[in-house]
Amino acid sequence: MPYRNHYLAFINGLCIICFGVLLLHSPRAGAQTRLHQSQSAQAYGNEWINYSQKYYKIKVVADGIYRIDSATLAKAGIAVGSINPKNFQIFFRGQEQYIYIQEQGGKFNRNSYIEFYAQRNDGAIDSLIYTSGSTPNPYYSLFSDTAVYYLTWNNSQSNRRMSVQTDTNFTGFTPAPYFMEQTVNYGSSEYYNGRRYLVGGLTASDPRYTGAEGWFNREIDLNGSATYKFNIKPSLIYSAGPAATIQAVFAGESDAGFTPDHNISITNSWGGAAIDTIFSDTFPLIKEQIQASAAALASSPNVSLTFASLSAGLNPQINSTGNITAVVYVSALYPQLPQLGGYGKYLMGVADGAGGYAFLNITGAGIVNNADTVRFYDLTNHRRILVSQNGTTCKMLIPNSGAMKQCYLTSDDSIYHVTSLMPAGTAGNGTFTQYVPANWSSVPYLIISHPQLWSVAQNYASYRNSTGYDAVLANIEELYDQFACGIEKDPLAIRNFCSYAIHKWRNPPQYLLLLGKGIHSDLSRPDTAKMAYADNLVPSWGVPSSDIMLTAGLTVKGLVPALATGRVPAANTAQASTYLAKVQTFESTPYAQWMKKVILFGWGDDQQQQQQFLNYLNTFAGIIT
Incomplete structure (x- = not known):
């Protein structure tokens, strides 16, 4: 049976039922904690932060040189007159950046500024959430195009600075006939769920981020084709230069159940040899690299690659849904004449x-x-x-x-x-919150929520404290900054924070409550899901979403979650308050036989599926009774 982008709704529904049971049944206060596990080599994402310093956020949506002048610093409330310019630092993705500072005599004046190169967010840090450790589309983020840089200052006078090269004596030097230029045509039009499995006659997506998952180009079906052009002006190619390197990356997005079931042919516009790739699909990511002479590339009026999905060589039982491929990106690195064509x-x-x-x-x-x-x-x-x-x-x-x-x-x-700087942290003064339990003698109970639900989240934390726990309430907006490089809606923020708490706190937490609605990863970008984006208060992991995966593998290998995890998918304070009231009522009511009275609901698209789900429900009924 061929399977594509469908997933088993029953499995996702079952997870929701399990979460509800977990949250309603109060964990035992004072339960034995795990031993502290030291992982000195573990990276959590917040290693760059000095919690005694102040940080200001700079949002970047385009690559280029950025400049912060003294007026912008002063407008943000930074006392530039009392700070030695040598003390300034800028961080990006946890690394201190090299910056240039225009100053006079160790002081900032009205003509002073900080200058640095910055880039928009791409798919680079998404590699941290993929099972393979690499992202299929490094040019396009799963979550946001907006990168965040952080300005701070310390007492050091040896922070990273650009050196200044002033030699302009060109006598005796021969101009270079070319420089190397790279152009990339990457996909962003369709989200693919990645690897899928056949479960009970239905297809289920792997909730982990697998190699064939992400934002790619539109699918190429059996006997279909698509052409991808490069933004290259042949007249600017240095034809006597080194060979160009062409790279093509594509993913298998179907499994027909036959071997082989994919045949992809790649032809080019400059007359080079075609590439035929025949493979059996386990949803792989395939990379092909082509060398082309610069002269051949220059002879092509429209430099391009064409991908065709062929039936030749495949099992004859393959139908139209059995050879589906998506091109992730194509790139070309080639020698260009030292001419910019009017670009600034x-x-x-x-x-x-x-x-x-x-x-x-x-x-x-x-x-x-x-x-x-x-x-x-x-x-x-x-x-x-x-x-x-x-x-x-x-x-x-x-x-x-x-x-x-x-x-x-x-x-x-x-x-x-840069015309404005945003203070980091929830206090509004540029100081990050150092999340630690208030009482190390109790079991830490993590609660992660959103500012829209903050008043109820505080009430929930107070209630959990009254039942014998040490509730640590974390703001998801700040976790993005501390543990996910500032990338909003990235679930890596939750995973890294939980890993930090598990491995660095003296008493590791045992419970995780996600207070706020979450949505699938394919609805996490503001430009691809404008309405759903605002509803994504506390993100989940993968497609279909699995909160268990947020901590799976942090203490033992495999899919076992490190923390007992539950979610209240509240969209507003009224919903969150209603649920908290129910929890308080339930936990204050003595156990009674009526609590085992449960109504089980099932559904199905056809009689076979309905019977299958009925069998599951009968099994559950036997467990409950």
């Missing part, structure tokens, strides 16, 4: 040159006016390089480093000016 900002790869420097003589830079200034940065080696500028022609010397360097050119008019 450009990312490029620069090889070493003779005489200790690479000499670039770039034409066609996008200069808005004669007063505009061009900046050049060696991002790999953290250098800010002086540019000799004459109209739209720019010359610079880049010191050799023994390897290809990622460099960035921008005009002053193309620099992004």
Whole structure:
């Protein structure tokens, strides 16, 4: 039986029933805690934070050079006059960034600023949630395009800084005939659930993030095809340069139950040899790499790859749903003439040159006016390089480093000016909350909720404290910053926080309550699920969603959750308050026989499915009685 994007609703429904039972039945206060497990090599995501410092958030939605001036710092309430500019730091994805500071005599004045290169969020950190440890689409995030950078300051005067290269003596240097350019065409139009299994005659998606899961291009069905173009101007290709590297990544998105059941042919526009890939589907991710001469690429008016789903060589029983493939991305790395075609900002790869420097003589830079200034940065080696500028022609010397360097050119008019800074933390003063139990003699009870439900969450924490636990109430909005690099709706924030509590607290928690509605991961981006995005107060894990997976494998390998986990899927304070009142009533009522009176509901699409579910319910009834 072929299976595609359907999943077994019964399994998801069963999980909801289990969660309800867990929350209504109060755990025993004073239950024996697990031994503290030291994992010194474990990364939790908050290692970069000094909880005695203040942090301010900078949201980034586009790649480029960003500048924070003294007026913006002062508007955020930062006393720039009392801070040595050498003390400033900027962090991104847990790493301190190299920055440039324009200052005078160790002081900020009205013309001072902080400058740094920043990039929008892509799929890089999504690799931390995939079972394979790598993301299939590194160019497109499952959750958000917005990255977050964090400005802070300490007492050190040896923080990371860009070095300044001022040599503009070009005598004796030969201009490099090219730099390396990369263009990527990645998919973002359709979400695929990844690996699926046949369970009881129905197909069930794996709630873990598997290799064939994510945002890709639209599916290519049996005997169908699709062409993907590269944003390349053949006239700008340096035809005498090194060969271009073309990469194609695609995923199998069906399993017909026959061997083999996929045949993908990849042809190109420049006349190179076609690639035929025949495989049997276990929902794999396949990467093909092609070398093409720069001259051949330059001869193609529209550089492109065409993918075709063929029936040749497959089991003859394959039908139209049996050979489904999705292209994740195609990329091309090729030599380009040192011409920018009017662009005011450009990312490029620069090889070493003779005489200790690479000499670039770039034409066609996008200069808005004669007063505009061009900046050049060696991002790999953290250098800010002086540019000799004459109209739209720019010359610079880049010191050799023994390897290809990622460099960035921008005009002053193309620099992004940061106009506001948002204080991190829930207190609104830039200080992160250091989540620890208040009473180490009790069993920590984790509660994660959303600001919309905060008043009820506090009441729930107070109630749990009154029943013998040490409730630790965490704000999901702050967990994103501390444990998920600031990426909103990323469930990694919950997983990393729980891992931190389990392995770093003296008394590890045993219970996790998620107070707030969650939705499937494919509805987690603000641009793909605008209405559902706002409803996603406390995210879950995977498609179909599984709260168990938030802590599975943190203490033992496999799918066993490290914490007894439950969720109250409340969308507002009224719903959350109603549930809390029911819990309080239930737990204050003596146990009685009537509590074993249960109504079981079942459903099914056809008679066979209805009978199957009825058998399950009869089994449950026997357990309850």
